[in-house]
Amino acid sequence: IRFIQTDNYNVKPKEDLFLGSSAYWIWLSLIVLVSAGLFIFLLKKQDLESDAAYTKNKKAMKIARKRLKSAETSLKANDKKTFYENMLNAVWFYLSDKLNISLANLNKENLSNEMTNYGASEELTNNFINLLNDCEFARYAPSNEENSMEKMYNRALDLVENFENVKKRK
Numbered sequence: 001i002r003f004i005q006t007d008n009y010n011v012k013p014k015e016d017l018f019l020g021s022s023a024y025w026i027w028l029s030l031i032v033l034v035s036a037g038l039f040i041f042l043l044k045k046q047d048l049e050s051d052a053a054y055t056k057n058k059k060a061m062k063i064a065r066k067r068l069k070s071a072e073t074s075l076k077a078n079d080k081k082t083f084y085e086n087m088l089n090a091v092w093f094y095l096s097d098k099l100n101i102s103l104a105n106l107n108k109e110n111l112s113n114e115m116t117n118y119g120a121s122e123e124l125t126n127n128f129i130n131l132l133n134d135c136e137f138a139r140y141a142p143s144n145e146e147n148s149m150e151k152m153y154n155r156a157l158d159l160v161e162n163f164e165n166v167k168k169r170k
Contacts, residue, residue: 084139
């Protein structure tokens with residue numbers, strides 16, 4: 001049996017160890033707190049994403065822009081019938097998603113009440129209803145004005161963006 005050599009090893013005294021020091025406990029508690037916070041955040045996010053109404057409301061603007069893009073494509077192709085159909089669909093679907101009302105129950109009277117309850121001004125509500133009326137009129141009784149389609153498209157974009165800035169009442 002050979003003798004164990006102790007002079008080649010640098011053994012530190014117990015006071016110099018990181019394990020058990022105050023810095024160790026601070027880092028350990030910080031890691032636990034951050035992990036717990038992240039866990040709670042992910043649970044809340046999952047709850048919100050599983051809520052269909054919240055998800056539809058959150059994605060309403062993105063979907064409306066896609067639908068308005070298809071209306072813009074029809075505008076560039078000068079296809080009036082398709083343009084007005086796409087405009088009406090974009091606005092109705094946007095309002096349905098944003099106000100959490102099914103399309104079957106959404107009409108202009110409901111729209112006025114629900115937008116007021118949501119927190120929209122009376123002017124914004126009337127502008128949406130006027131836009132819908134103008135689109136329906138132009139769709140079924142077409143006019144010769146070429147730039148009215150572009151004005152209507154810009155009006156719809158402005159109204160949707162203004163409605164996005166409205167704070168929802170609790």
